[in-house]
Amino acid sequence: MKLLLHTSLIVLLAVTGTVSLRRSRWRRELAPGLHISGIRDAGGSYCQKRDTCCPGREDSCTVPYLDTICYCDLFCNRTVSDCCPDFWVYCLGIDPPISIQKACVYHGQHYPKGATYRENCNLCTCANEGKWHCEQNPCLINQQAIDTINEGNYGWTAGNYTNFWGMSLDEGIQYRLGTSKPPSSVMNMNEIHVNMDNDILPSYFNAAEKWPGMVHEPLDQGNCAGSWAFSTAAVASDRISIQSMGHMTSALSPQNILSCDTRNQHGCRGGRVDGAWWFLRRRGVVSETCYPFSSLSGNEASAPCMMHSRSMGRGKRQATTNCPNEYYSSNEIYQSTPAYRLASNEKEIMKELYENGPVQAIMEVHEDFFVYKSGIYRHVPIMDGMPENYRRHGTHSVKISGWGEERGRDGQIHKYWLAANSWGRDWGERGYFRIARGVNECEIEAFVVGVWGRVSMEDVARKK
Numbered sequence: 001m002k003l004l005l006h007t008s009l010i011v012l013l014a015v016t017g018t019v020s021l022r023r024s025r026w027r028r029e030l031a032p033g034l035h036i037s038g039i040r041d042a043g044g045s046y047c048q049k050r051d052t053c054c055p056g057r058e059d060s061c062t063v064p065y066l067d068t069i070c071y072c073d074l075f076c077n078r079t080v081s082d083c084c085p086d087f088w089v090y091c092l093g094i095d096p097p098i099s100i101q102k103a104c105v106y107h108g109q110h111y112p113k114g115a116t117y118r119e120n121c122n123l124c125t126c127a128n129e130g131k132w133h134c135e136q137n138p139c140l141i142n143q144q145a146i147d148t149i150n151e152g153n154y155g156w157t158a159g160n161y162t163n164f165w166g167m168s169l170d171e172g173i174q175y176r177l178g179t180s181k182p183p184s185s186v187m188n189m190n191e192i193h194v195n196m197d198n199d200i201l202p203s204y205f206n207a208a209e210k211w212p213g214m215v216h217e218p219l220d221q222g223n224c225a226g227s228w229a230f231s232t233a234a235v236a237s238d239r240i241s242i243q244s245m246g247h248m249t250s251a252l253s254p255q256n257i258l259s260c261d262t263r264n265q266h267g268c269r270g271g272r273v274d275g276a277w278w279f280l281r282r283r284g285v286v287s288e289t290c291y292p293f294s295s296l297s298g299n300e301a302s303a304p305c306m307m308h309s310r311s312m313g314r315g316k317r318q319a320t321t322n323c324p325n326e327y328y329s330s331n332e333i334y335q336s337t338p339a340y341r342l343a344s345n346e347k348e349i350m351k352e353l354y355e356n357g358p359v360q361a362i363m364e365v366h367e368d369f370f371v372y373k374s375g376i377y378r379h380v381p382i383m384d385g386m387p388e389n390y391r392r393h394g395t396h397s398v399k400i401s402g403w404g405e406e407r408g409r410d411g412q413i414h415k416y417w418l419a420a421n422s423w424g425r426d427w428g429e430r431g432y433f434r435i436a437r438g439v440n441e442c443e444i445e446a447f448v449v450g451v452w453g454r455v456s457m458e459d460v461a462r463k464k
Contacts, residue, residue, distance in 0.1 A: 044109070046084035047072035053091035085110070104130050121168040138390040140164045140172040140370050148382050149368065155408055156375030156434075161427060164370060169392050172370055176423065178225030178270045179362060179397040186274045187447060192340045194348040201350050206402035206418060207238070207358050214241040215358065215401060216251050218431025220424035222295050224268035229257035230422040231397040232276035233285065235360045236336055238399070240453030242357040248455065250287035252334055255294055257285060260305035267302025273360060273397055277339035277451065283317065284309050284333035290323035309333050316454075335454040342448045346438040349448055350403055356450060358401040361419070363435075363444040365396045372428055376406070376416045377435045379442055398422070400448070403437055417444065 046063040047053055050072055054061035057075035063084055070076075070084035072091060077083055088096040103110040104126035106117060115126040120141065124134035141164050149158040164172065181187070208215040215238050221230045233254040241249045258267045261279035265271035279285075286307055294303045306324045309317040319331035342349055342359065353359060366379045367390065383390045402418035415437040425431040435441050 045086050046070055047086050048090045104132050118166065121166055138169040140167040140169050145368060145382055146371050149380055153409060154378065154380050155414060156377050157373045158368070158371040159373035160371070169367055169390070173392050173394040175223040175225050177227055177365055177394040177396040179228040179395045180270050180272045181362070181395050182272055182274045182447070189341050191343040193343050194351045196347060196351060199351060201354060204404040205354055207353065208401065211242050211357065214238065214246050214249060218420040218425060219254065219422045221422045224295070225270050226254060226258050226268050227397045227422055228271040228273050228276055229254045231360050231399055232273055232280065233257060234399045234420060235358050236280055236334070236451060236453065238358045239356070239451055240334055240455060243453045244455045250289070250334070252285045253288045253291040256291045256307055259302050260307060273362065273449070277336065280336045281338055284335040286319060286323065286331055286333060289328050290325055290331055292325055337452040337454055339449045339451045342450060344440070344445050344448070346445065349445065352450055353400065353402065358399050359448050359450045360397060361400050361444050362395060362397050362447045363442045364393050366393045366442070367391060372433055374429050375434065376414050377433055
């Protein structure tokens, strides 16, 4: 059968002497098949499974191929464009044309020039001479770094997060952080010193245990570079809840801040915490239930502001529009007093936490923090020998809600802060992380602020 078909093909070519333009569908269909999500199978058995190779031209001599068809008749070979991958070997008993033989190989399958696949955050393309050319971007999930951390004695473990897989380190810095460092005038503002009075603080403290039902769970900013708004809303929610003795426990809306605080702020493209506190004091924020997070990413402009407020006198404000959530009617505005900066002193931060509730901190996030899974985090400089683009870092803001200490494998006592991140409950220790305390790890003790909610006895009575 194969010899007969081969002979027929030679006769056909001798008689016509032309190249048919009949079916170039395979070539056109293959190019769009170069998906970001993965490579498409251009190898395999097709004519062989059909168990028939057709002489001459027979348009029905086809086999399903990817999202189109390929042909097993002799006419397909005139364009080398729409034959099934196994046509030459199975139907003709010959090696495929040179252009097919030089296809790239991936997991035992052959792929044509121009085919692509993704290896984590890098796109690989089948180029000339059957070679894959891959981008060399540092990826947010670096398996070598994860293995190095877990095999060492660093006091914490690393892990792979599916929602970070496929992102480059640059994208992680760009979309998962979003706090700009305050200007020098703010960084140098006077610190509020806490009177210690020889107080003895416990070795372990968790604000959620002291004020049950008043300290809110970690948030999830997604790929919106809005930690400046999320950490502000988180701390304000807890402080107002604690100060109102549990009568005003609404979680405040980060989206309200992201969309409406536009004074030198950039929504999901980043912003400053001092500006967020100014907005909370002067304009006020509604609850998360009233104004839910819209999940925009950092490469998109923030959604337009859908909540405005007006003065009611005596420093209070009221929303002028209904909630974006049409199923929720309470559009009450929550406000705070001006934020105050704490001294960069471990004990004073601890006492503020112990007496008044969670505080906000700015920290520097390095490449290894993204893969933190559990334990007491300390930055591990495992990329020091790599090019600079593997050692990126950016500014982030978080909520500190407690502290503690534990004995490490080295037999030493290690102190830590307990902090809530805004990367969802699936990251870290159910959305929290522990970080070394008392040594200004990642500059987390350099700029810490607290705030008082604007809560009156009238507000408390009204909520009872």
